Amino acid sequence: xxxxxxxxxxxxxxxxxxxxxxxxxxxDYDLADEATQDKIMRELDVEGVKGxxxxxxxxxxxxxxQPERFAKxxxxxxxxx
Amino acid sequence: MNIExxxxxxxxxxxxxxxxxxxxxxxxxxxxxxxLEQEVKLEVKHGVPFCPCQPIRRDRSRDMQxxxxxxxxxxxxxxxxxxxWCGLFVHRDVTDPDSLPQMSAKEMGIE
Numbered sequence: 083x084x085x086x087x088x089x090x091x092x093x094x095x096x097x098x099x100x101x102x103x104x105x106x107x108x109x110d111y112d113l114a115d116e117a118t119q120d121k122i123m124r125e126l127d128v129e130g131v132k133g134x135x136x137x138x139x140x141x142x143x144x145x146x147x148q149p150e151r152f153a154k155x156x157x158x159x160x161x162x163x
Numbered sequence: 164m165n166i167e168x169x170x171x172x173x174x175x176x177x178x179x180x181x182x183x184x185x186x187x188x189x190x191x192x193x194x195x196x197x198x199l200e201q202e203v204k205l206e207v208k209h210g211v212p213f214c215p216c217q218p219i220r221r222d223r224s225r226d227m228q229x230x231x232x233x234x235x236x237x238x239x240x241x242x243x244x245x246x247x248w249c250g251l252f253v254h255r256d257v258t259d260p261d262s263l264p265q266m267s268a269k270e271m272g273i274e
Contacts, residue, residue, distance in 0.1 A: 086217075086218065088201040088204070089201075090197055090216075116221070119218075119221075130269060132217065132268075133217045133265075134218060146265035146266050146267065148265065
């Protein structure tokens with residue numbers, strides 16, 4: 083997933099994966115070096131993504147904090163509370 | 164810069180800007196405080212209070228579209244969600260911000 087350290091929805095997304103014990107990799111875009119930022123932006127421009135968090139699950143992508151969609155794609159029961 | 168006093172100033176300034184557009188601050192006070200604090204920190208770093216949930220691209224024309232409140236640049240999308248992307252602002256009739264989706268414009272059928 084691509085996230086921002088300043089974004090509460092990105093934090094919630096990481097919490098969701100942690101709570102469900104789903105291993106994940108992430109890059110905080112704002113803390114990355116410029117070359118990494120440029121690489122991420124090229125990737126996101128292809129997807130038409132404008133806001134964070136951006137999550138890739140298999141061959142599917144999710145823009146925004148969408149716990150029900152995460153759960154569906156991961157094949158788990160959603161429990162966001 | 165004193166973060167608390169700047170947060171208060173931004174709150175005052177933003178309220179006047181978003182109210183005529185039909186928006187208000189989210190009733191989730193904790194979320195609003197967190198987001199305002201991030202914006203003050205972004206303002207200290209970059210000179211303007213960028214949205215904390217959208218990427219700064221180092222492209223001035225695009226980056227100016229994510230300066231808070233960025234509602235005018237994303238009006239149709241935000242009106243469809245009844246919130247802005249980071250959730251600092253919601254439509255004035257919203258009482259339960261947790262019920263609002265955070266979805267791309269494409270998913271909302273706008274683009």
